[in-house]
Amino acid sequence: MIASADISRAKGPRWNIASWLYISPLVLVLIPFFVVPILVVLVASFLEHDGFGGMIPHFTLVNYASIFTAALTWKLYLSTIKFAVLTWGLTLVIGFWIAYFLVFHVRNQLLAIGLFLLCTVPFWTSNIIRMISWIPLLGKNGLINSALVSTGAIDQPLEFLLFSDFAVVVAYTHQLTIFMIVPIFNAMSRIDKRTLEAARDAGASRFEIMRHIVVPLSRNGIALGSIFVLSIVMGDFFVVKVMSGGGSASVVSALFEDIGVLQYPPAAAASVVLLLVVVIMIALILRTVDVRKEIAR
Amino acid sequence: MSAHPASIARFPKSARRVATYRDENRRPWTFWVLAALFTTYVLALYGPMICIYVLSFQDVRGGLVFPMKGLSLHWFVDLFTQVRTGDVKGGFERSILLAILVTVLTVVGSFMAGLAFRNRFKGDGVVFYLMIGSLVAPGLVLGIGVGLLFQYLGLQASWYTSALGAHLSWTLPFGVLVMFAVMSRFDRAWEEAARDLGATRWQIIRMVVVPILAPGIVAVALFGFTLSYDEFSRTLQTSGPLNTLPLEIWSMTLNVTSPSLYALGTVTTLASFLIIGVCLGAIALMQKRRSNQLGRQQ
Numbered sequence: 001m002i003a004s005a006d007i008s009r010a011k012g013p014r015w016n017i018a019s020w021l022y023i024s025p026l027v028l029v030l031i032p033f034f035v036v037p038i039l040v041v042l043v044a045s046f047l048e049h050d051g052f053g054g055m056i057p058h059f060t061l062v063n064y065a066s067i068f069t070a071a072l073t074w075k076l077y078l079s080t081i082k083f084a085v086l087t088w089g090l091t092l093v094i095g096f097w098i099a100y101f102l103v104f105h106v107r108n109q110l111l112a113i114g115l116f117l118l119c120t121v122p123f124w125t126s127n128i129i130r131m132i133s134w135i136p137l138l139g140k141n142g143l144i145n146s147a148l149v150s151t152g153a154i155d156q157p158l159e160f161l162l163f164s165d166f167a168v169v170v171a172y173t174h175q176l177t178i179f180m181i182v183p184i185f186n187a188m189s190r191i192d193k194r195t196l197e198a199a200r201d202a203g204a205s206r207f208e209i210m211r212h213i214v215v216p217l218s219r220n221g222i223a224l225g226s227i228f229v230l231s232i233v234m235g236d237f238f239v240v241k242v243m244s245g246g247g248s249a250s251v252v253s254a255l256f257e258d259i260g261v262l263q264y265p266p267a268a269a270a271s272v273v274l275l276l277v278v279v280i281m282i283a284l285i286l287r288t289v290d291v292r293k294e295i296a297r
Numbered sequence: 298m299s300a301h302p303a304s305i306a307r308f309p310k311s312a313r314r315v316a317t318y319r320d321e322n323r324r325p326w327t328f329w330v331l332a333a334l335f336t337t338y339v340l341a342l343y344g345p346m347i348c349i350y351v352l353s354f355q356d357v358r359g360g361l362v363f364p365m366k367g368l369s370l371h372w373f374v375d376l377f378t379q380v381r382t383g384d385v386k387g388g389f390e391r392s393i394l395l396a397i398l399v400t401v402l403t404v405v406g407s408f409m410a411g412l413a414f415r416n417r418f419k420g421d422g423v424v425f426y427l428m429i430g431s432l433v434a435p436g437l438v439l440g441i442g443v444g445l446l447f448q449y450l451g452l453q454a455s456w457y458t459s460a461l462g463a464h465l466s467w468t469l470p471f472g473v474l475v476m477f478a479v480m481s482r483f484d485r486a487w488e489e490a491a492r493d494l495g496a497t498r499w500q501i502i503r504m505v506v507v508p509i510l511a512p513g514i515v516a517v518a519l520f521g522f523t524l525s526y527d528e529f530s531r532t533l534q535t536s537g538p539l540n541t542l543p544l545e546i547w548s549m550t551l552n553v554t555s556p557s558l559y560a561l562g563t564v565t566t567l568a569s570f571l572i573i574g575v576c577l578g579a580i581a582l583m584q585k586r587r588s589n590q591l592g593r594q595q
Binding site for chain 2: 016038224
């Protein structure tokens with residue numbers, strides 16, 4: 001909320017009709033399809049339910065009380081946050097170095113753009129299909145296990161490869177690394193290469209150049225990528241459900257079960273709590289870097 | 298890094314570094330490490346997908362894993378004939394139509410919002426944070442909200458109303474963020490020059506801003522299309538009685554354990570490549586025509 005505080009100051013910008021005209025399509029989508037639905041969920045979370053999909057207009061805190069007293073809630077959040085952090089770390093490390101490689105090591109710019117596009121092509125096919133594509137590789141009789149067994153490295157097929165937390169993290173990383181590569185690549189390609197040369201001439205080591213130039217100047221890309229990855233993992237249930245084989249659950253997959261039995265108010269309360277958690281996470285990232293100022297320079 | 302011989306160690310630190318780094322044509326060891334990482338990443342990215350495309354061409358004995366059994370189009374036929382696979386064709390058509398609608402609206406909306414956000418105006422912070430909120434809100438949560446809202450208003454949820462809105466609430470913020478990145482490289486002096494030459498506001502946009510930003514606008518369009526074509530959790534509660542393709546695929550992953558699923562993967566991949574190819578081709582054609590026109594004028 002730093003930016004809005006700036007605006008409200010006396011010397012700040014004025015009401016600008018042209019700007020509001022330009023922004024009106026965005027606002028006309030956000031109000032009926034984001035603001036109002038979230039308010040509806042907020043209201044529903046305080047209602048009683050009759051167990052048959054109906055909601056009784058009677059204020060209650062039961063839905064929230066049951067969320068915060070259930071041991072299951074903490075387990076779900078712990079498991080979801082574990083997946084989010086693991087995926088975030090992996091996609092950040094892989095995405096950062098791939099972007100770095102493309103921007104600073106590939107000297108032919110056309111080749112760099114070609115390789116960059118090569119990384120984005122799989123994004124054009126369905127996420128669900130991309131996830132399922134790990135089955136022939138990771139399965140009990142999949143390629144990896146058959147290869148390991150036939151070379152004699154192991155006697156029994158490894159069970160942990162598919163339908164496990166491992167498989168969930170693999171699938172997330174497969175799907176989401178691109179969300180790190182694109183913004184970091186974008187930020188890095190704006191770094192003037194002469195800065196690095198100057199630093200090198202002044203005697204900076206590789207590590208020092210990384211720490212004092214490349215990382216700080218890619219900060220907005222890293223922040224943006226982190227926002228994408230964290231919010232997608234926190235809001236997902238499909239990957240967890242399929243890739244863990246039902247062995248793990250996430251906050252949203254539990255929420256989905258509630259909707260399946262038409263328990264809207266408890267699901268709404270869980271939604272509100274989840275939304276708050278995600279918003280706090282994103283707000284913490286936005287505190288470290290003002291995305292708008294950095295991008296819209 | 299390797300230890301320096303004692304003789305060099307006498308020189309100041311900086312001089313040594315200059316000596317080692319000046320040889321620009323030799324690739325440093327980091328190049329090879331990162332090249333290996335990149336290759337591994339690309340293999341891991343494409344490998345599994347190629348596996349399922351190959352496996353979808355098995356014959357009737359085929360299973361979900363290698364080795365491949367026979368070669369036929371059996372599972373493609375199965376995909377479109379069997380009742381158990383549901384309404385794949387209808388879902389596919391609806392998803393494509395929905396994605397096209399979303400793409401058009403996202404391009405227009407995010408372009409306009411991008412123009413607006415170049416200047417500060419009263420209330421821009423509020424709109425910006427609403428946009429970020431809409432981007433990060435879990436899809437299923439938003440889907441529930443839109444579903445309940447339609448239920449409360451007594452409206453029938455359908456893919457071209459509620460699902461369209463739900464998709465836009467996610468693709469528009471995404472598009473605006475891409476627009477930010479694109480517009481930050483736009484030099485406003487070009488606009489001023491056009492204004493000085495007497496261009497109207499509309500002419501400036503049509504003849505200066507849009508052509509220069511065209512690559513970025515294409516990027517927004519491709520983002521919008523793929524995000525919508527693929528969107529599952531925002532569609533689940535909002536699509537109404539008729540399913541979109543991701544919902545069909547979801548129900549197939551729960552019910553079908555045959556290479557039909559892989560055949561569906563192959564078909565959807567081919568379809569999206571075809572659509573994207575056509576789009577890129579059209580753009581290339583437009584640019585060629587434009588450069589031809591310019592050539593004739595000169």
